[in-house]
Each structure stands twice: as structure tokens, then as C-alpha cells.
Amino acid sequence: MSEAVFKPTPRALLRRKRADLIVEEIKRWIVAGDLRPGDRLPQETQLEELLQSSRGTVREALKVLESQGLIEITRGAKGGARVSHVSYEKTSSALRNFLYFEPLTWSNIYRVREKLEPMMAASVVGLLTPADIAALRHTVEVCKLGIKGEVDQRTHRIAELEFHSILSQACPNPLLRLLCRFINDMLRDLSISDPRSIILPKDSSFAVDAIKFHAALIDAFEDKDAERVRTLMSQHVHGAGCIVSQREEEVDQDNLLIAPPVETFRPRRKPDRRGLAAPKQKPRKTKANR
């Protein structure tokens, strides 16, 4: 017809894929049927019938839903797809995938952190369990060992951040909890994998201050003094932010995309095929000079 003249809209954008339509259809089932985590979806053969689609297409859709964390699939008898809480891990992973393509700097992260962390800390006053307090104290002890050089810098830094991570998981505001936990986790993983960026090394005066702040914060939590908590945390993270601001560097974003591999990929047969290199190795500018 007359569609040959202008082709500004490829069909692929209008005619959506069958699997994607099924994904949205099942999401609609979840909200319409008010399904809660644990509720079962029909099994694959029934879904074929209900959705009038083939096995492969249904499975593609289920795979997408699973990768988004909305369902969990188990095998065997009594198995199948069940609605599931979207886990923090899945959400965190999606955020990291996004930031991987953005020019993110350490300073960018710390600016946000400075605003959220004091509010988060104040919000958990009165909500910490004795176990939480004990865990907080433990991180401080590890940090003290770090100062004395009895544990390595990495462990020291992780303990330092673990303090904040424990707090954030007690935060009653779901949005704030998510954001603070994400930021702290990201800082932890970036600190681990980016050797250049062991920010705040152990001989820095900051590390000593951090321990004092953490200890003072624990006291304030036990006194249930929200305003003191807020002030202390504000000073603490602001101090960290100032140090980071002096070195305005991009983070090593590679580890935002790939998770630490719990199980490496092995091709099916041909056991000799071990390396499995990327198909198109086109070496561009290296990390160092970009």
C-alpha cells in the first residue's frame, strides 16, 4: 500500500511479541485476582490452553516474569510457577544495570547518601532489636582491628559499610529502606572490586572518626534519641562525602552489571571448550585512559 513512502514506525514496535503480551496478561491476573506470594499459577500445559500459545512462547513469558522476580518456578511434582515477592536482589540488579550505562562518580553516590542516611538513621530509633545492636557493635570491633592493622583494608571497609547496611534494613519506610540499602551495598561491592578506590584508607583520620561516630550512634540508639542520631549521622556521612569529593573519579562500573559468579557457565558437551571467549573482542580504549 502506501506504507512504502514513509517507514518511520517499524512493525516491531507496534506488533508486540506474543511472549511480552502474555507477561502483561499474567501481571493483570495477579492484580485482578489479588494473588499473593505463594499462590500458584496454572501449570504450563494449562497456560498453553488458556493463552492459546505454544509451549515455547509460554515458557519465554514465564522466564521473563521469573527474571523480574514476580514468580518463582520449581520443578517436579507440586512444582510450577508461584507468585513471589519481588526480591531486593532483583531490584538492586535492575538499578545496577541502569547505572552501568550512566557516567556515575563516587561523588554522585555520596551526595545522595548524605541526604538519605541521616533520615534513615533517625527513623530506626526504637526499632533496633538487641541482635541488631549486637551486630552493630561487632562491626565496630572489626573496624578497631582494622585500625590496628589486624584485618585487611577490605574487611575493614566492608565492616564500616555493614554498620550502615544493618541500620537501613530496619528502616520502616520501604522506599527509604530500599534506597539506603542499595547505596550501601553498591558502595561495598564497588569498594571490593575496584582496587583503585579503597576510599578512606585505614591510616586516614577518617577511619578513626568513623569508629567514634559509630560508637556514639550506638549510644544514641540505646537512648532512643532520634535527634542526636540524626545529627551524628549527618556529620558522619558529610565527612565521608567531603573526602570523596576531593577525588572526583568515575566508579568502575563493570561490577555493576555482573554479579559475583556463584556458578560459572559450562557448555553442555565438548568438555575441552573451557575459555569461551567473547565473540567480538574489539579492544577499545582501556579503563585507564578513559
Place this chain on the structure above:
Amino acid sequence: MSEAVFKPTPRALLRRKRADLIVEEIKRWIVAGDLRPGDRLPQETQLEELLQSSRGTVREALKVLESQGLIEITRGAKGGARVSHVSYEKTSSALRNFLYFEPLTWSNIYRVREKLEPMMAASVVGLLTPADIAALRHTVEVCKLGIKGEVDQRTHRIAELEFHSILSQACPNPLLRLLCRFINDMLRDLSISDPRSIILPKDSSFAVDAIKFHAALIDAFEDKDAERVRTLMSQHVHGAGCIVSQREEEVDQDNLLIAPPVETFRPRRKPDRRGLAAPKQKPRKTKANR
């Protein structure tokens, strides 16, 4: 109800699915080969060979990568899978899926917003284009019409939030930009679909104040006065937050999960099969009394 207890997969955590391993493998290719958006991946038949897996499995993996926004797949000659920026939309959708299962309140959202928005506003000083300024002015005009009752409340509210959304997209900090844009978009969509929660109605004194604040902010932007911007925005969003705090209600989370359906699902054949209801309609407590 013997299956009420949800056992989260005993061995699925050890023996992982082939498609998931391929997903991680390809992610590893992307960071190792330093692939940028637009770069092509091998085509499906080659991936079968490289990964020693069947077509269906490879396709499942590609579908997951596509749903996560890391690749885009096109058909036809010169088609195939290409690395892609993870879009804001995909990221926003993942965050919403997570929050759908969390007990989120309006107040929760506004507490975070109060902290981020002033910093975001200050950060865009000097970065707004004349087009941005014009767009900002336009939203203020629409709000004025809203006060006079010449546009409906929904349009009024959307224009009010659009002001903030325009600003957030100019923010140079990728993390802060993402968060502010997400929060404003979420407030917009929630305001649209939740009739109960047309917060800040047009006859409220807040709407009048908002216009004054927005106008004053535009002036401050033109003067490139970052501190004045920060102060004004802080007062503005704090005022909104106070109003919201008085009505401590849960948000209607259904529209966090479902995307606005651009194309409804239609089964393949059997055109009479129209309703396609959810398989297990188990009506639980309604929205009203929970």
C-alpha cells in the same frame, strides 16, 4: 490448604537453569568485550554453537536480557540482538514491581522527596535550556487555569508534577536524576489512577502557594541563584509533605505493577474467547477494608 507454606525451592539455588547461566555469560561478554549500545551480538544460530545450547534455551536467555533492557532484538536481515542502554522505563518498572509488594504510604514517598528534590533543584541551576524554562512556564500557566477551574483537577495535578519532572531530567547526577524522576513519575501515575488520593485539591491554599513557589523558582533559575533555588524548593516540598502527613494513607499499589496497556492481549485463534479471566479468582479482603 496444605500448600499454604511457601517453600522457596530447595535445589533450584544450586542447580541453576541453563538460560540463566547464559544470561550471565553474555553479561560477562558485554563487560569483557567492552560492548557499547548498538554493538551486535552473534545471531541465534551462532549462539547455539558458541554456547552449545539449543535454540529455545538461547532464546529464553535473550528474552530475559531483552526484558531487562540490556539488549534490543530486531527481526529481518541485518537484525538480531544489539546491546542497548537500559532505559529509564525498564528501571522504573522494576522499582515499581518491588514496591508493589511493600506497604508503601504517601507519606513514605514524600519523606524521601523532601530530601532529594531541593538538592536536585540546586544541581540543575545553570543547566536549564531556554526550552526547559519555557516548558516550566507552561506548566505554571496550566496550574493557573486549574485554580480558575478551567482545567480539571487531574490535569492541574499533572502539570504541577510535570514542573518537577522537567527539572529532574536536567539533573547532572545520574543517581539523583533517576530517583527524582522516578518519584515524580510515580506520584503522577498514582494521582491519576487513585481517585481517593487527589492530594492537594484545587481549592486548597497549597495549590495557590505552589504556583507562587514555581514562579519564584523559575526566577531563581534565571538568576542562577542555587541557594535561593534550594531554599525555595525545600519550603515548597516540605509544605506538600506536611499536608500529606495529615492523611497517612496507603497508596493504591495496583498501578505500580501493571503498566498502562498499550495493546491488550488477544488469544491466537478462537475469537470468541474474549474474557480470559484469571484462573483462580479468590476474592479476598477488598481494598476498602485493608
Place this chain on the structure above:
DNA sequence: AGTCAATAATCATTATCATGATTATACTGA
């Protein structure tokens, strides 16, 4: 009790056809 087999469900492969996008080619009309 324990072991082992039957069973129920997903997981994975293979083969085949359908559909959309690109490119080259031939045809047509001023």
C-alpha cells in the same frame, strides 16, 4: 524406619514453518 519405584511437573532439544526487514532487481511511465 529406610529404600526404591511411580508420578507429576518443569527443563531442554530438535525440526519445521511463519513473519518481518533488508537488499537487489526488474518493470513502468513520464
Place this chain on the structure above:
DNA sequence: TCAGTATAATCATGATAATGATTATTGACT
């Protein structure tokens, strides 16, 4: 002749169907 449009060839994904392999549950048999 030449521009412009049908038309066909080709390439690569999209979707279906059939089949066997795994894996977790269940229950019966020692």
C-alpha cells in the same frame, strides 16, 4: 534515459509441535 515503484530473493527472528530428560514429591514395599 531515468526516476520511482512494484516484486522477488534472502536473511534472521518469531512461533509451533513433538519428544525425551531431569527433578521433586509421594507412597508402597521391604
